[in-house]
Amino acid sequence: MKNNKVTLLGAGLIGSLMSIYLRRQGLDVKVYDKRPDKRKTPFTEGGRSINMALSTRGWKSLEECGLKDKVLPLAIPMYGRRIHDEHGGTTFAPYGKEDQAIYSISRGGFNQLLAEEAERLGAEFCFDHKAKDTDFRTQEITFETPEGDKVIQSDVIIGADGAYSSLRMSMQKQIRFNYKQEYISHGYKELTIPPTEDGEFAMDPNALHIWPRGKFMLIALPNPDKSFTGTLFLPFEGTKVCFDKIQDAGDLTSVFKAYFEDAYQLMPDLTEEFFRNPTSALINVECYPWVNGQSLLIGDASHAMVPFYGQGMNCGFEDCSILNGLIEKYGTSSWDMVFEKFQKIRKDDTAAICQMAMDNFVEMRDTVADPKFMLRKKIEAKLHELYPKDWVPLYTMVTFTDIPYAEAYAQGKLQESIMDKVMSNPLITENWNKMDYEEIINQLDSAKAV
Amino acid sequence: MKNNKVTLLGAGLIGSLMSIYLRRQGLDVKVYDKRPDKRKTPFTEGGRSINMALSTRGWKSLEECGLKDKVLPLAIPMYGRRIHDEHGGTTFAPYGKEDQAIYSISRGGFNQLLAEEAERLGAEFCFDHKAKDTDFRTQEITFETPEGDKVIQSDVIIGADGAYSSLRMSMQKQIRFNYKQEYISHGYKELTIPPTEDGEFAMDPNALHIWPRGKFMLIALPNPDKSFTGTLFLPFEGTKVCFDKIQDAGDLTSVFKAYFEDAYQLMPDLTEEFFRNPTSALINVECYPWVNGQSLLIGDASHAMVPFYGQGMNCGFEDCSILNGLIEKYGTSSWDMVFEKFQKIRKDDTAAICQMAMDNFVEMRDTVADPKFMLRKKIEAKLHELYPKDWVPLYTMVTFTDIPYAEAYAQGKLQESIMDKVMSNPLITENWNKMDYEEIINQLDSAKAV
Known part of the structure; x- marks a missing residue:
């Protein structure tokens, strides 16, 4: 035919x-x-x-x-982000509700x-x-x-x-x-966190691991062979920590020890891999x-x-x-x-x-590490729990629904401006659980009506 | 070597x-x-x-x-724009001072x-x-x-x-x-206004002729052989007047009679040229x-x-x-x-x-026909006359100086915001000549200092 x-x-x-x-x-x-x-x-x-x-x-x-x-x-399901701070401490930030996950493949x-x-x-x-x-x-x-x-x-x-x-x-x-x-100023390099000696995942496998460091970051996703694939995102050049300034094993070690110490301990082949693998553009x-x-x-x-x-x-x-x-x-x-x-x-x-x-990108490498960011996510999760149809966090709309992206984006912008106001309250950290959540939903409704 | x-x-x-x-x-x-x-x-x-x-x-x-x-x-020097209205009337808007011209070549x-x-x-x-x-x-x-x-x-x-x-x-x-x-939504076509029967320019040769009609326009520049090259800018499609909707001599004539009557009278070969010449993209x-x-x-x-x-x-x-x-x-x-x-x-x-x-483009096809636009140009010309170093109209900076374009652009933006305020005065048409021009320059100075 x-x-x-x-x-x-x-x-x-x-x-x-x-x-x-x-x-x-x-x-x-x-x-x-x-x-x-x-x-x-x-x-x-x-x-x-x-x-x-x-x-x-x-x-x-x-x-x-x-x-x-x-x-x-x-x-492999990942139910949230496992955020690693500079001292090896971690926090878990769920992506959505308990059973909602993105899948590493x-x-x-x-x-x-x-x-x-x-x-x-x-x-x-x-x-x-x-x-x-x-x-x-x-x-x-x-x-x-x-x-x-x-x-x-x-x-x-x-x-x-x-x-x-x-x-x-x-x-x-x-x-x-x-x-x-358009290329962004950052490139990336893939690195491996192999399984432990007894053949297990070296970290919690059901999370996307992230080491946010402001202008750069490392992330790691689990593989079925119990390794993780790490991806290091750095500026190509021009900043304190960038690919251009990592020329030898010494440079590399000092960056990893300063910023990714806990990951560094899990990466025996770091130097060899870093200088063998390509630096790719985005x-x-x-x-x-x-x-x-x-x-x-x-x-x-x-x-x-x-x-x-x-x-x-x-x-x-x-x-x-x-x-x-x-x-x-x-x-x-x-x-x-x-x-x-x-x-x-x-x-x-x-x-x-x-x-x-x-x-x-800005959220991942930067604000994820901000305590206010975690609180913001908590408030949004609570709004979503109380008003599941009226308030759906942007990440949820994009990741766990098939709402058209442009609609999600527009709705996300409205929610963002309301959350900016909510977060500007100086007592928010203490009072977030006692807020008038219905009032917030009303704000959203009137913003949508415009 | x-x-x-x-x-x-x-x-x-x-x-x-x-x-x-x-x-x-x-x-x-x-x-x-x-x-x-x-x-x-x-x-x-x-x-x-x-x-x-x-x-x-x-x-x-x-x-x-x-x-x-x-x-x-x-x-051929062109000292300003000769603006043609829909009834055949024209207005002259100088580009700069008396001796300043752009040259058709x-x-x-x-x-x-x-x-x-x-x-x-x-x-x-x-x-x-x-x-x-x-x-x-x-x-x-x-x-x-x-x-x-x-x-x-x-x-x-x-x-x-x-x-x-x-x-x-x-x-x-x-x-x-x-x-x-990036292509804009408009295309263009070149057309000719030949010399008159006695071998003279059919219009004033020392101007850029322009027929601004809001969403579209016609312009014409003089040639040494005493013809003008006209350029018709229309949307390709989707509007009342666009290239897509000019399919035959009848369509063409009705557009030209409705919008460019005086030019139409000077273009004996319009139909033949229009359908022979390519429509080009921008x-x-x-x-x-x-x-x-x-x-x-x-x-x-x-x-x-x-x-x-x-x-x-x-x-x-x-x-x-x-x-x-x-x-x-x-x-x-x-x-x-x-x-x-x-x-x-x-x-x-x-x-x-x-x-x-x-x-x-917006200025040429649209605002040039607006009486307020002409007044705005007059006020700016006066500011330039009174304070030749402090206030230089954007068009002058771009066309008659070699001030770096980015500097001209930034300065132009400052001037624009001040002129917006000046023009918002409801009595501006009556009072423009009696304004406190020094006050305007002071505004510019303080805006620059920020």
């Missing part, structure tokens, strides 16, 4: 899940990826984080594809599971195919392959080829394509339109965000779910209409989560 | 002027351009405006190169003059060389030429290759390159850094702006002058240091003029 042949660029998490959705609708799907087959060569990829945090939006898409039970065994195994599921459903994967250019008039993609260049013509092209998308690069050369890529990408004829960008290709809200993958999975819903509703006779609707629905939401991810 | 060989990409206005500066310093210069030699084939370029407005910053650079006298005969002849001057000084021009990619490690540029691909190695590369710069595209693929390209480009090793972006390649302040070329010429000054001061033994200094000096200034160009 014409118009039912889809070319997907990118066999990563988003491309693989999208191909599952499309196969479940009975469409012909070919997935091309520039990398060699990950299932044949080990998963080693510089510049991409190993751990993902799967949350409600992601799970919802997996459930739609009947994959929840297959994925659960790979995932390794990119490699998860990607493999999704790609295998897609193949089982009949999607065809072609590795070692690097898309060089796409001609939107003819819908022809030129690939660089080990056997030389290859041109493929396709009815429909979906680019799930990530933050450095080749399809987007071709769109960028077209007229009236708005585009922004990019935010926004662009519009995402559609050119019958070609569409999804996931990081259209909206790559910094990782500080743990939503990059979840947002990409939600893209797949929403696109799938539109194809179900409108059929495949008019892809450009479906794509047009998709980008209209999704544009503001993805812009909102990109912004929130940027904002959350 | 090593390190004195410079490859310039782009033989446009900026590339040609830069090559003149470099030759005057005795450096080896080769200029590559993707286009065929303009001096052999007629200058026809879709998507770029034909008329430029040369102002103080541009003249200053030309003077430094001893070119002022050669350029003057090509240029045609791109084609001006570019030819500069390129010939550069060749006369010993710069070598290679046309039909389209830069495809640059390798910053080896400083090798791959060109597409009619004779096949060609690789050239160069000590120093300067990209003056415009808003769609190939050198910038190569930089964009490098890590930590911040980049933004882009704003900002990026950073501009330097990679011994490669540098200048002009539109690093900061393409919308044309509404008439500063794109002037700003690019100022780039050339400043870069030339740094080379003079620091020599050519350390190009990366010179380039680093250049981008540090120039970044905020070019960001400021990009912003002002965007802001000025």
